Amino acid sequence: MGIKLGLVGLGRFGSAFTKLFKAHPLVDRIALCDCESDKVKQFLNDPFMADKVSEHDCYTSLDEICRADLDALVIITQPWLHAPQCIQALESGKHVYSAVPVISLPDDEEILDWSGKLVEAVKRSGREYMLGETTIFRPQTMFCRRMAEAGKFGDFVYAEGEYIHDVDGGINGISNLREVLRTRTTGVVGSQYQALVDRYAARGAKDSPMSYPTHSISGPLHVMKARALKVSAYGTPNTNSDPFFAKNDFSNVTALYQLDNGVSLRICEFREIGSTDIDRCESETFRIFGKQGSFSRNVWVENGRTAPGTAKPIMATAPEPSEPGSKFIEMTSGEMRDPLPREVQEAFKYAMNPNADPNSDFQPSGHGGSHPYLVHEFVSAVAENRKPLVTVEDAAHYMAMGVAAHRSAQRDGEIVKVPVF
Numbered sequence: 001m002g003i004k005l006g007l008v009g010l011g012r013f014g015s016a017f018t019k020l021f022k023a024h025p026l027v028d029r030i031a032l033c034d035c036e037s038d039k040v041k042q043f044l045n046d047p048f049m050a051d052k053v054s055e056h057d058c059y060t061s062l063d064e065i066c067r068a069d070l071d072a073l074v075i076i077t078q079p080w081l082h083a084p085q086c087i088q089a090l091e092s093g094k095h096v097y098s099a100v101p102v103i104s105l106p107d108d109e110e111i112l113d114w115s116g117k118l119v120e121a122v123k124r125s126g127r128e129y130m131l132g133e134t135t136i137f138r139p140q141t142m143f144c145r146r147m148a149e150a151g152k153f154g155d156f157v158y159a160e161g162e163y164i165h166d167v168d169g170g171i172n173g174i175s176n177l178r179e180v181l182r183t184r185t186t187g188v189v190g191s192q193y194q195a196l197v198d199r200y201a202a203r204g205a206k207d208s209p210m211s212y213p214t215h216s217i218s219g220p221l222h223v224m225k226a227r228a229l230k231v232s233a234y235g236t237p238n239t240n241s242d243p244f245f246a247k248n249d250f251s252n253v254t255a256l257y258q259l260d261n262g263v264s265l266r267i268c269e270f271r272e273i274g275s276t277d278i279d280r281c282e283s284e285t286f287r288i289f290g291k292q293g294s295f296s297r298n299v300w301v302e303n304g305r306t307a308p309g310t311a312k313p314i315m316a317t318a319p320e321p322s323e324p325g326s327k328f329i330e331m332t333s334g335e336m337r338d339p340l341p342r343e344v345q346e347a348f349k350y351a352m353n354p355n356a357d358p359n360s361d362f363q364p365s366g367h368g369g370s371h372p373y374l375v376h377e378f379v380s381a382v383a384e385n386r387k388p389l390v391t392v393e394d395a396a397h398y399m400a401m402g403v404a405a406h407r408s409a410q411r412d413g414e415i416v417k418v419p420v421f
Contacts, residue, residue: 002028003071003382006094008062008085010039012183013099014076016366018043020375021074022052023351025343026383031057033065035188048354066092072382073097076132078184079104079212080196083114090125097130097378100214102395106200106207106247108403112419115396119421122392130378130388131395134367135219135284137374139336144223144288144295146338152302153290156261159220161286162268163213167244167251177271178244197247206249208235208409209269213402214395216267219286222394226259228401228418235409238272245272255405257418267405284368298336302327333369340376348372396421 005027007018011034022030030052032040040058043049059065062085065073072095075085083103089096103114122129135141147153170176185193210233221227235250245251251272257265287296294301304327340348345362352365352372364372381388400419408416 002026003379004029004031004069005379005382006031006033006057006059006065006068006070006073008033008065008073008075008089009077009099010034010043011076011187014074015039015043017074017076017371017375019048019351020348020372021379022049023347024375024379025347026379027052029053029057029070031059031065031068031070033059033062035060048351062088066094070094072378074378075099078189078193080193081189083118086129087118087121090121090127090129093125093127095128095130095382097132097374098395099132100134101212102131102399104212106197106211107205108211108406111211111399111403115399116421119392119396128381128387129392129395130381131214131390131392131398132374132378133214133218133390133395133398134370134374135215135286136222136390137370137377138219138368139333140285140295140298140368141219141222142338143300143331143336144219147293147295147300148223148225152293153288153295154292154305155290156224156226156263157289157291158264158266159224159286159288160266160268161216161218161220162270162283163209163215164268164270164273164283166273167242167271181244201247207247208250208253208406209248209271210253210255210402210405210409213267213269213405214398215284216269216286217265217398217401218390218394220265220288221259221397222390223288224259224261224263226261226263226265227397228257228259228265228404230415230417231255231257231401231404231408232413232415233405233408234413235406236272242272249406250409253405253409255408257401257405298331298333300327300329300331337364337369338373340372344372344376348375393421 003026005021007021021027032043034040037060044053044058066089073089074097076099077085079101082098086096086098102118103111105111167177184190233253233255235253238245238251252270255267259265292303292305349356349362377389404416404418408414
């Protein structure tokens with residue numbers, strides 16, 4: 001028997017996931033919720049949705065869908081609403097999937113407060129929470145996780161993560177940050193955003209790129225199973241009076257964290273750089289260096305040495321790439337990805353492309369091919385009654401790391417401890 005799932009938020013981003021959740025073989029029934037009824041009707045009247053959606057499972061408020069007989073809710077609404085809505089859903093007895101970040105507000109104390117409340121709500125409710133962080137489900141992270149679990153890195157030494165995305169970056173308006181902000185601040189709910197941020201601005205509260213650090217931080221931390229202890233960070237403010245940055249302390253922030261495994265982690269969150277080409281100069285990536293193996297830009301390198309205490313002695317001299325035991329491998333995304341179950345691939349193939357060739361291979365898409373994997377992980381976790389790959393503790397820690405870096409940058413690089421929940 002499959003699960004019953006509700007989808008809350010059917011806007012531009014939420015719509016990218018609706019058919020994937022509906023198509024998953026472990027989902028028996030779908031409920032739809034958006035405060036704008038026309039968005040609900042759009043999917044209700046879609047023939048692709050007909051076998052799992054009915055009119056009595058359509059709602060226009062979170063209160064209504066929280067009262068429905070469902071196992072879980074997927075919340076992909078405006079980012080300043082995520083945490084309170086997720087807490088309400090958890091307390092109604094539902095497992096919860098949330099779009100990133102945990103919450104987006106120009107106030108560090110409130111970010112920490114809501115993150116703590118979310119952790120407590122999960123414990124109190126006995127339900128599970130999953131953060132829909134795309135980096136965890138990119139092929140690079142999948143590959144590095146396998147290498148780490150096999151001990152191929154050896155002792156970790158250093159790592160880097162970055163989300164370098166100029167405000168005018170993107171292709172044909174896709175991922176352009178001005179356009180993203182415009183779409184998030186239109187409609188019934190979005191139109192309330194300006195009044196919200198004005199209240200924060202009136203008391204001098206400022207935002208920064210580190211308020212949304214999950215794309216850069218999550219990959220290295222997930223692979224190394226590490227936590228950050230403290231940070232020193234520096235920021236560069238906008239100087240040309242660009243209105244996009246009017247309520248931000250900084251448009252770019254660079255942070256150096258000390259992790260609990262002894263690793264130094266450098267993070268860059270840049271929104272104002274000399275590039276608008278998201279395929280070449282901009283990046284959403286990471287690098288991890290170990291004493292035996294390292295990964296950078298889809299290249300895996302092993303030096304052929306072994307860890308102390310193993311049967312094979314450490315080489316006295318570094319091997320050349322061509323020597324036995326040494327590896328230098330450049331990989332494609334397809335080679336790095338974990339496989340999805342065959343029946344899930346087939347279902348997703350037609351959800352993403354109704355006219356797909358039956359003989360064609362499944363091609364993951366969305367944020368580096370992460371979207372179908374996000375859906376499969378959450379649905380599987382609910383069906384199997386287990387913790388998801390990205391837990392509430394992970395989500396809260398990412399936000400705490402961002403807050404600590406922002407505070408450090410405000411204090412000209414002063415070392416700041418990462419708050420612990």
